[in-house]
Amino acid sequence: MATNELPRPQAKLWSLAADMSDGFEDHDPGIAQNTRAKLDADLLAAKATESAFVKAGQDEDAGLATRNAANSNGKAALFLTKRQLTDVPGAIALIWPAGTTEVPDDVPGRLSLLEKTANYLKDHPTQAVDSKNFTEAKLRATHAALESARSALNAAVSARVNAKTARDAADGTLRKRMSALAKELAGPGLLTPDDDRWYAFGLVPPAGVLRPGISPDDVMLRQIGPGSVRAAWSNTPRAHRFRPFYKVVGRDADFTALPVEDDLDLLLENLPASGVVQFYVIATNPAGDSPKSATAEITLS
Numbered sequence: 001m002a003t004n005e006l007p008r009p010q011a012k013l014w015s016l017a018a019d020m021s022d023g024f025e026d027h028d029p030g031i032a033q034n035t036r037a038k039l040d041a042d043l044l045a046a047k048a049t050e051s052a053f054v055k056a057g058q059d060e061d062a063g064l065a066t067r068n069a070a071n072s073n074g075k076a077a078l079f080l081t082k083r084q085l086t087d088v089p090g091a092i093a094l095i096w097p098a099g100t101t102e103v104p105d106d107v108p109g110r111l112s113l114l115e116k117t118a119n120y121l122k123d124h125p126t127q128a129v130d131s132k133n134f135t136e137a138k139l140r141a142t143h144a145a146l147e148s149a150r151s152a153l154n155a156a157v158s159a160r161v162n163a164k165t166a167r168d169a170a171d172g173t174l175r176k177r178m179s180a181l182a183k184e185l186a187g188p189g190l191l192t193p194d195d196d197r198w199y200a201f202g203l204v205p206p207a208g209v210l211r212p213g214i215s216p217d218d219v220m221l222r223q224i225g226p227g228s229v230r231a232a233w234s235n236t237p238r239a240h241r242f243r244p245f246y247k248v249v250g251r252d253a254d255f256t257a258l259p260v261e262d263d264l265d266l267l268l269e270n271l272p273a274s275g276v277v278q279f280y281v282i283a284t285n286p287a288g289d290s291p292k293s294a295t296a297e298i299t300l301s
Contacts (some may be wrong), residue, residue, distance in 0.1 A: 004182050004203045006175055010050070013171075017043045017178055019202025029190040034181035042174040045201040049163070049170040056156070056163035063149070063156035065272050067107075070142075070149040074110040077142045078103045081117045084134050090126060094120055107150050114143040199237050211288030212238040216281050221298040229273070229298060231279050232265040236290060239283035245292075249276040260284070 007013050017039065024036040060086045082101060085091035092101055093114045104110050118139035121128050180201055185191045191198060193207035218234040231244065241262055245255040248271065255278070258266065271277055278297045283290035 004206075007179055010171070012175070013178075014043065014047065016202045017046075017174060020178060020181060023197070023201030027197045029185065029197065031181065031184055031190075034177055037183060039177055042170070042177045046167075046170045046174045049167040053160070053163040053167040056160040060153070060156040060160045063153040066139070067146075067149040067153040070146040071110065072106055073142055074107075074114055074146045075103055077131055077139060078110060078113050078117070079131065080134055081113075081139075082202075084129060084132070085120075085127065091120065091124075091127070107146065108242050111143060111146060111150075114139055114146070118143060196237065209285055209287040210238055212236050212283040212285060212290035214283075215293045216242065216283050216293040217293065219279065219281060219293045219296040221277065221296045223298060224267075224301055227270055227300070229268040229271060229277055229279075229300070230265060231268060231281075231296070233281050233293060235264060236283045237284055238287075240285035243282040243284050243289065244279065245281070246279045248272060248278060249278060251275065255280070271300055273300060 007016060021036055021039050021043070024031070028036070030151040081095065082092070082103075085095070094184045095113060104113065118136050121134075125136070150252065161279060167235075185198070185201065185203070186193070186206060191205075194205050196205070200204040214236045214241070216233040216236050218232075220232050222230050222232075224230050231246070232238060233242070241260050242264070243260055244258040244266060246268055247255045251272065268277065268279070276299050278295050280295045282292045
């Protein structure tokens with residue numbers, strides 16, 4: 001018996017959810033519980049929470065950059081403090097903790113020293129040097145910018161964590177909905193284990209995979225530049241992937257197999273000028289291949 005295990009990658013999960021929704025279009029066997037409306041709502045919520053999570057991550061990155069810039073400014077202000085006050089008797093001891101004159105690496109430590117420096121200049125205004133931006137006002141502004149940036153970053157981190165929680169919950173809800181729909185489809189009076197309508201929902205019949213019985217249609221070739229041709233074709237029932245083949249007439253003795261494709265188009269490049277290119281494609285799945293498609297041909301200009 002075949003199983004319909006949900007894919008782990010998010011993009012493939014969403015694609016399958018969209019296929020399952022499309023299956024309701026012409027093939028709804030009478031689903032009562034896990035309806036198309038519920039599936040679509042869960043997919044929409046999964047996409048919305050993912051977008052919110054991405055945005056929260058961008059906000060966190062921006063907050064980190066702002067915090068780092070403010071932190072760097074605070075560090076510079078403290079080095080300036082040391083240069084200005086080192087030769088002033090007792091000044092450094094009023095600002096730095098006993099036994100050290102190092103500029104702290106942590107933000108709280110820098111905030112503390114910035115505030116103490118601003119207070120020192122308030123009490124000793126003659127030590128201020130306007131031309132070097134060594135003033136109480138400048139120190140307080142530097143302190144305020146760092147404090148604000150730290151708070152904003154903390155909020156952004158919290159928002160990103162919350163957004164991830166919401167994203168993961170929505171992903172779990174969507175997965176439960178899709179699994180429940182697959183189970184409901186297999187219920188009494190709905191789809192039999194070998195019903196071809198399973199494919200319309202993007203699923204494999206529980207009885208097992210059957211090879212694609214119909215070749216891909218609408219095979220087209222279009223030149224998009226010197227030596228470049230875009231090949232495209234339509235999907236076919238039961239196709240999991242596609243095996244494309246091409247030949248340059250007069251150059252190649254036979255068709256050359258290209259890498260297996262997941263998509264419905266590909267780009268042929270490095271083709272000879274004025275060459276005649278032929279192309280066909282075969283649909284495939286674990287049970288086997290479809291008949292080959294009609295062969296398309298184009299003469300390059």
